[in-house]
Amino acid sequence: MCFSRESFGQLWSGMFKPIQQLLVKGESSCLACGKMISICVPGYSELCAPCYSSIPWITLPRCWTCGRHVGCPDCSRKGGVQRSFVMNRSSVAYSASMRQWLAQYKYRGHESYSTVLSRMMGRAMEQMKQELKSQRITFDGVVFVPLSEARWRERGFNQAEELAKGAALVGWCVGRGRLPLLNLLMRSRHTDKQSFKSRNERLRNMQGVFQALPDAPEQLGRVISESRRTFLEHGAVIRLLLVDDVYTTGSTINACAGVLQSICGELGFGGEIYSLTWARS
Numbered sequence: 001m002c003f004s005r006e007s008f009g010q011l012w013s014g015m016f017k018p019i020q021q022l023l024v025k026g027e028s029s030c031l032a033c034g035k036m037i038s039i040c041v042p043g044y045s046e047l048c049a050p051c052y053s054s055i056p057w058i059t060l061p062r063c064w065t066c067g068r069h070v071g072c073p074d075c076s077r078k079g080g081v082q083r084s085f086v087m088n089r090s091s092v093a094y095s096a097s098m099r100q101w102l103a104q105y106k107y108r109g110h111e112s113y114s115t116v117l118s119r120m121m122g123r124a125m126e127q128m129k130q131e132l133k134s135q136r137i138t139f140d141g142v143v144f145v146p147l148s149e150a151r152w153r154e155r156g157f158n159q160a161e162e163l164a165k166g167a168a169l170v171g172w173c174v175g176r177g178r179l180p181l182l183n184l185l186m187r188s189r190h191t192d193k194q195s196f197k198s199r200n201e202r203l204r205n206m207q208g209v210f211q212a213l214p215d216a217p218e219q220l221g222r223v224i225s226e227s228r229r230t231f232l233e234h235g236a237v238i239r240l241l242l243v244d245d246v247y248t249t250g251s252t253i254n255a256c257a258g259v260l261q262s263i264c265g266e267l268g269f270g271g272e273i274y275s276l277t278w279a280r281s
Helices: 005-026 049-053 096-106 113-135 149-155 159-170 199-205 216-226 228-234 251-266
Strands: 088-093 141-144 185-187 210-212 237-247 270-280
Touching: 088 113, 096 113, 096 159, 096 237, 096 270, 113 159, 113 270, 141 159, 159 237, 185 251, 210 251, 216 251, 237 251, 251 270
Parallel strands: 088 270, 141 237, 237 270
Antiparallel strands: 185 210
């Protein structure tokens, strides 16, 4: 049987089309941009190389207190609100692309972002460990900023709690592979979204929002008693790592840290609260 060049090309294409389709199905698309991944990024197989390269990592914070990557007028402002936390560190700058990633996760239910964001938090925590290594700082547990019941019903999960799980896995205490994840806080009232408010409005809006859960002192006391060796190294101070998704003015972190200090006080000890957030605006 003889074939023309055109008919032979069609036959050849038809034979290999199913194979091509199988190969395409075996490839994966980038979580962020949707394009096919041609080069695998170690540790971030969900992202293509260009999207990974565009991540605005914060490696050298300019402000020691809040961890901002550019000049910080808030921490240098005289007569400002007294801070209840020691310092904050963040994984990335809150750029337009990072804002989109978080929106996909928080509001549109793309749960695949959870593992990526948690891994990014782990990187920030490793950097924080190195920064505090000379001070021999260790933590007794990880705490997360709570959601209101309305937000929980709306989303079905607390993004801060999921990020805190990633941070706890890194571990930062003597004799343990991971840190205890503690649920110590609750919101006493629902608040409007902070993203639409000015700095002063955010500060006023957070006053009295957070409270300790009824069993918070018992939870924390049990953790301390189970890790007595670590606690004795702290002297009379309980150190906690507080996790949230975005640090903007620090009003949420500061309000939560104040409540955590009170919980430590109920146990008869001082409280040092450190903050770790996924992004810094």
